[in-house]
Amino acid sequence: MDFQKELDYRATEVDRILVRELPKVEGYQANLFDAMRYSVLVGGKRLRPILMQETFKLFGGHSEAIEPFMAAIEMIHSYSLVHDDLPAMDNDMLRRGNPTTHAKYGEGLGILAGDALLNYGFEVALRAFDRAPEDKDRIIKSLKILADKAGAFGMVGGQVVDIEESRQNGISLNRLNFLYSKKTAALIEAAMMIGAVLAGADDQHVKTIEEVAHKIGLAFQIRDDVLDAIGDEETLGKEVGQDARNQKVTYLSFVGLDRAKEEVNRLSDEGITTLLSLPYENRFLTKLLEFLVHREK
Amino acid sequence: MDFQKELDYRATEVDRILVRELPKVEGYQANLFDAMRYSVLVGGKRLRPILMQETFKLFGGHSEAIEPFMAAIEMIHSYSLVHDDLPAMDNDMLRRGNPTTHAKYGEGLGILAGDALLNYGFEVALRAFDRAPEDKDRIIKSLKILADKAGAFGMVGGQVVDIEESRQNGISLNRLNFLYSKKTAALIEAAMMIGAVLAGADDQHVKTIEEVAHKIGLAFQIRDDVLDAIGDEETLGKEVGQDARNQKVTYLSFVGLDRAKEEVNRLSDEGITTLLSLPYENRFLTKLLEFLVHREK
Numbered sequence: 001m002d003f004q005k006e007l008d009y010r011a012t013e014v015d016r017i018l019v020r021e022l023p024k025v026e027g028y029q030a031n032l033f034d035a036m037r038y039s040v041l042v043g044g045k046r047l048r049p050i051l052m053q054e055t056f057k058l059f060g061g062h063s064e065a066i067e068p069f070m071a072a073i074e075m076i077h078s079y080s081l082v083h084d085d086l087p088a089m090d091n092d093m094l095r096r097g098n099p100t101t102h103a104k105y106g107e108g109l110g111i112l113a114g115d116a117l118l119n120y121g122f123e124v125a126l127r128a129f130d131r132a133p134e135d136k137d138r139i140i141k142s143l144k145i146l147a148d149k150a151g152a153f154g155m156v157g158g159q160v161v162d163i164e165e166s167r168q169n170g171i172s173l174n175r176l177n178f179l180y181s182k183k184t185a186a187l188i189e190a191a192m193m194i195g196a197v198l199a200g201a202d203d204q205h206v207k208t209i210e211e212v213a214h215k216i217g218l219a220f221q222i223r224d225d226v227l228d229a230i231g232d233e234e235t236l237g238k239e240v241g242q243d244a245r246n247q248k249v250t251y252l253s254f255v256g257l258d259r260a261k262e263e264v265n266r267l268s269d270e271g272i273t274t275l276l277s278l279p280y281e282n283r284f285l286t287k288l289l290e291f292l293v294h295r296e297k
Numbered sequence: 298m299d300f301q302k303e304l305d306y307r308a309t310e311v312d313r314i315l316v317r318e319l320p321k322v323e324g325y326q327a328n329l330f331d332a333m334r335y336s337v338l339v340g341g342k343r344l345r346p347i348l349m350q351e352t353f354k355l356f357g358g359h360s361e362a363i364e365p366f367m368a369a370i371e372m373i374h375s376y377s378l379v380h381d382d383l384p385a386m387d388n389d390m391l392r393r394g395n396p397t398t399h400a401k402y403g404e405g406l407g408i409l410a411g412d413a414l415l416n417y418g419f420e421v422a423l424r425a426f427d428r429a430p431e432d433k434d435r436i437i438k439s440l441k442i443l444a445d446k447a448g449a450f451g452m453v454g455g456q457v458v459d460i461e462e463s464r465q466n467g468i469s470l471n472r473l474n475f476l477y478s479k480k481t482a483a484l485i486e487a488a489m490m491i492g493a494v495l496a497g498a499d500d501q502h503v504k505t506i507e508e509v510a511h512k513i514g515l516a517f518q519i520r521d522d523v524l525d526a527i528g529d530e531e532t533l534g535k536e537v538g539q540d541a542r543n544q545k546v547t548y549l550s551f552v553g554l555d556r557a558k559e560e561v562n563r564l565s566d567e568g569i570t571t572l573l574s575l576p577y578e579n580r581f582l583t584k585l586l587e588f589l590v591h592r593e594k
Contacts (some may be wrong), residue, residue, distance in 0.1 A: 123445060126444055143423055
């Protein structure tokens with residue numbers, strides 16, 4: 001099977017888990033459940049749950065605790081998109097060609113569906129205690145990672161700097177690095193670290209995985225900037241040049257296109273070299289990390 | 298010491314815990330931390346943490362796990378107010394005489410401060426594992442209660458029905474009961490149940506406490522409706538009659554003022570009688586429940 005087919009297969013498996021773990025559409029709050037399901041199931045590459053599962057496999061994981069956490073991280077990722085799209089934030093009506101949650105359900109329900117999905121991430125992750133009672137300590141450690149990386153010290157912290165950037169002139173490169181580290185890399189770190197923790201990796205290995213995920217996460221975000229600038233030439237049918245039109249400060253504003261490309265390669269190479277330094281191997285994971293930072297769309 | 302002084306003293310103790318557990322205002326996301334602290338510390342009666350602590354005392358609790366959960370439930374309550382006040386929701390610029398979070402920090406940061414506080418509620422609650430490692434199972438049970446009562450099956454579920462009510466004509470009494478049960482009672486149930494669980498109460502007693510909290514929570518909300526209607530005569534300097542002016546359907550719309558007052562008394566009496574049926578006693582808690590449902594403001 002080729003890589004893309006394997007990836008699609010894994011995404012389908014994640015979808016199956018998500019469909020199962022999401023609430024049924026019933027009861028007085030049926031519209032909320034409907035908006036939650038829509039927000040999560042409307043699409044997505046499911047990269048975070050897949051990264052979690054593949055890191056789990058890397059360390060030879062066997063635990064029923066993994067699936068609740070795979071669902072949880074995708075719900076938290078989904079909530080962040082729902083709130084990002086709100087009128088007071090990026091004000092997007094479309095995401096991957098479909099109406100955003102607030103465009104479809106109204107702004108009030110957009111806010112509440114996001115809130116409910118963030119909360120539900122923790123509800124679902126807590127199910128791991130019932131599925132794998134013998135893994136209590138690993139689950140506790142994973143919950144702490146999830147909460148830390150998703151919140152004010154992680155993703156939300158990055159998001160705040162992002163909305164401030166658009167209001168202020170003159171963001172520093174240090175501040176931009178913080179933004180990318182938190183807004184994009186933090187949840188990727190959580191995904192891979194939790195995969196390692198639930199598989200029983202020791203603290204040193206979890207730290208190594210955090211470093212790998214951090215570099216891949218940064219490379220992933222800088223690749224995004226690069227694609228926005230050169231997508232016109234390299235891909236077909238994608239709206240590009242938005243950052244320039246919106247006068248958005250990106251990595252390219254500081255170092256230019258060529259050095260940004262070099263930085264993607266450097267971060268990606270370092271991340272993968274670190275991964276390969278571990279006494280375990282998962283070829284699909286290595287390919288996935290390469291794919292993430294060299295993707296054309 | 299009289300009751301009001303004792304209550305004030307306890308609220309001050311809760312404030313001390315909150316100040317300690319909230320993030321310091323520093324780093325790139327300093328504005329977020331500032332908005333989080335403002336949202337929580339600007340005011341509030343701290344009823345939920347106090348109810349938690351008093352229920353904990355009722356069952357003779359001794360555990361360092363209680364303070365993280367007291368802080369967590371107040372952060373989650375605060376986030377719900379921050380999001381309730383947003384333009385797409387109730388659109389309130391003032392709360393207790395102070396600017397609401399979005400009025401002070403802008404709508405984007407209002408949304409993100411709410412997100413961060415919800416997430417931070419779980420981060421803080423998870424600290425209980427470090428403070429009281431011997432109480433692991435009670436902490437896990439408490440986390441599940443917190444997540445369940447705050448989310449789509451609890452508070453957020455009620456909030457959705459509330460915003461739908463204002464858009465639709467003709468809410469049924471059953472639907473209104475659901476709304477009050479979830480939007481108001483659910484977090485009060487969580488507060489008291491977690492106090493019981495962390496003190497080591499058995500499942501039957503936790504169930505009894507849930508029933509008490511449910512009735513007090515409903516009575517509390519109906520008392521709110523009553524006060525809005527009769528505050529003019531009974532209290533001074535409070536804006537009343539808002540429900541009528543906004544054509545908001547409340548409990549009074551269905552049963553009128555006198556029967557609503559009776560219902561408050563009935564629910565409150567039943568709740569307190571159930572509480573007193575337990576083989577434990579906490580007079581302050583009993584007084585507090587009476588105070589909540591008979592308050593004049």
